[in-house]
Amino acid sequence: MTRRVFVCRCEDVTLDEIDHAIARELTTIEEIKRYTGLGTGPCQGRECMVPLARLLCERGLAEPATVQPFTARPPTEPVTFAALASAQPPYTGAADDDKDPEAAR
Amino acid sequence: MSKPRPLLELASPLPADEAVTLEFDGAPIPARAGEPVSAALLRAGVLATTRSPKYRRPRGPYCLRGECGSCQVRIAGQPNLRACTALARDRLAITPQNRWGPRGLDPTGLIDQVFRGGIDHHHLVVRPRIANAVMQKVARTMTGFGTLPDPATSAAAEARQVVHTPTVLVVGAGAAGRRAARHLEAAGVDVLCVDRRDRATLEVAAPGPLPAELLRAGVFAAYPHEGLWTAASDPLEAPLELHTIHPRAVLLATGARDPLLPLANNDLPGVVSARGLHLLLTRSGSRPAVPVVVIGEGDEAAILGEALGAAAVVGPEEVVEIHGGDAVDGVTLKGGRRIACGLVALAPIPAPTHELAAQAGITLRFDGHGFAATSDERGRAIVDPAMPQPWTLWVAGDLRGYMGPTAAAADGEAVAAALLESLEGAR
Amino acid sequence: MSTSMGSPRAPLPERVDIAIIGGGIMGLGLAHNLAALGQRSVAVIERSYLVSGASGRNGGGLRMQWGDAGNVALMMESIEICRGLAQELGINLWFRQGGYLFVARSEASEARLHRNAELHREVGAPTRLLSPTEAQAIVPHLDPGPIRAATYNPEDGVVFPWPFVWGYAARAIDRGVVVRTHTEIVDLLPEARGFTLVCASGERVSAERVVNATGAWSNQINRRLGIDFPNRPHRHEILSSEPLRPFLDPLVVDLDSGLYFSQSTRGELVTGISLPDVDGYDDDSLALHSSLRFLAVLAARLTALMPITRSLKVLRQWTGPYDVSPDGDAIVGPTPGHPDLIQLCGFTGHGFMMAPAATRLVARWLVRGEAHPMLQRWDPARFKGAPTSRREDMIIG
16 A cells, blocks of 8 residues: 555545645635545545644644635535425426426526 | 454344344345444454545545445445445345455556556646547546446335424534433423434433434535525435424534544554444444554543553554555554554544534634634524524534533533523513 | 646736736636737736636536527537647546437427527537437436437537636646736726726736626626626526446436536536526625525436436535526627727626637637627627527526
């Protein structure tokens, strides 16, 4: 096994890769997330957010008083399309089959 | 392949009426009915059940309590389900994911060796165009962890919506949430407490009795613009349920979870969460069958080390490297000392589970160990004024910054009392 | 190749020929094409980080299957550019030509597909009309029952949007363009020639011409000069599923509901749907919140069309703004009353796929004065007279 220090195991993002992103002047959590893919896997940032925030604070690239996590997008727990499809109006009804297709902008 | 070495063993023999048999990759594995599938797999010596997406390194369970994704396997015909939250039942079929070639001889494992310096996927084989096309084809075939669900299972999955209109929604039935919910229930408040964990896990996860109104479902979002919270039943339950919840007040007690400690080879199969492992052992009546090394921060590392019967407890700053291949086999410390082990249990200071608080518009503050929800001294959350607030928001326990179960329980009680007072004031 | 892809610390020149406001696909694509034509006195100023706006939030589809000849030809050009763009920019774009499959469930939609297939043949796009069974052969898990007809174009495809933006930025920087991130423009001061841009930091940049490439945020820039174009921001939601091994080659569009879905290189199903009466924006906040309604409407349609998706799980939902113009056509060219302010907006949710061709033709016009039929059609002055009757009807989402 090659020696690697992982910050995000879901997307295989190592400390070296964070350093490469920083070398490209991507120094905010949102930018590093997008460039490395960190936090976009099955755990959606649960594991990697804090080590990254700590790292940026240690490097002087973020201030502990102002650093924020990346946007916490739903869903935070797995949910199937089947469960979602069971939602009744007012959550369905906008896209019923009979809708005039021209109205579907 | 050598014979798998059990990582855990039963603390006492399994009563016949609790014994079931899982089908792991076609082979039978004994289990206790209702225990987390991960416990049975670890007792059978099954550790690595998937590979990582880029370096194709072997991966097994880490958090052991439904937070991370590395124990995801195919269960009952459905891809990407966590073995640590799936509950054992007779003949439940479990299959590893994301493997290539014959068992134990996955050639994609070589990628980790070949790309020692790392893979920059943005700039990998961009030119010439023909090579780029080949690279993209190869990359695409290796992507994606699991495969499509079994068509019949998927099409037949039944689902229903359940609407709730409690006065108070308590999210989380850990130390703080259960105490808060019970306090509110005792005062006659219509309270709904929701937690994704099964009852038996909750019983050993934190001290104190559970509330009467306890819904097992994972709260997956706050939608303030629509005035509701949503939760979903476990994907293995039937029928599937979508819960839409319209509360007047919400008490968030989502607790804290383990961040990753950035150590060399912190991803090897057998590197697990110390708190998760302790919970799993208690929950499944098991004990470690191999030496355990705890790498931890703070006062609780030593306590966890003792609870796990650890061979050694060290701080992360002492560690040079974790060793192993398909399974961890040792830890090297500064000064060259190497400790042999079969499990490495990480005990970082837990980080608040802040995501739902953030969705609800609660202001977060980095405390050095995580993003804590902010509140006044009574527990009323401080919220972004731009976010609609169709409810009042309260926060309790580790979500306000890790405090541990005893303090969290007391905090749950105190915040519930303040919430109750505000409800009575509004009446 | 430069390692920089824009920086909050990149020194801003006092004077440039062209200042571009907005570091999205339009602004950076234009900067790249300007620099390639030798115009290197260019600064791109982005308020936040690259890919923070719609360029970082879209589904990454590129298709020739449009409803009129101009757009079909433009997209044929865009797709042709994309074939070699990764090599030109030096970054992987994950462009995969798995085709677009449009399905029609109503008589009216079926008629549209027939009309489109005819039009595409005339323009030279390889679109084929398919029976429901043929559609099912391309996407085996489709329920062919309600499908009346389908069209398929094998050269349409999907990309991973973010590296486009980074690649355009890096290549432009290589050639001398300045890309400045995390810098907000708080004022535009008209000068005898061009404008002086005032940044929130207090820095000033004078430019002979200024390009407004801020998409859904373009009204906020224009209003500083008292200009009001009829384009309006519109919330569009999208989601991705858990990652799975490849099972879906084309991007599928259900014409009757505006549902679309494709599988990304990472294996995630990326999908969105039209929510016709979605709450728009009544202020400038462009709040990008998500909704359960979107999940529910989408899930109902998706699981009806592809029953196997019932057990799939949603991984992540997010929202981006469409920059919607009333006739569905972009707003590109000199601003009436302010000829040195060039509009490059109004792409109505399809700017990403049009950007490779659109930014090239706009660069050719700016540098060489070269005409292009789309420039006439996109002329910002068109809103002055009577409203046009033509409206592109293949806008999805």
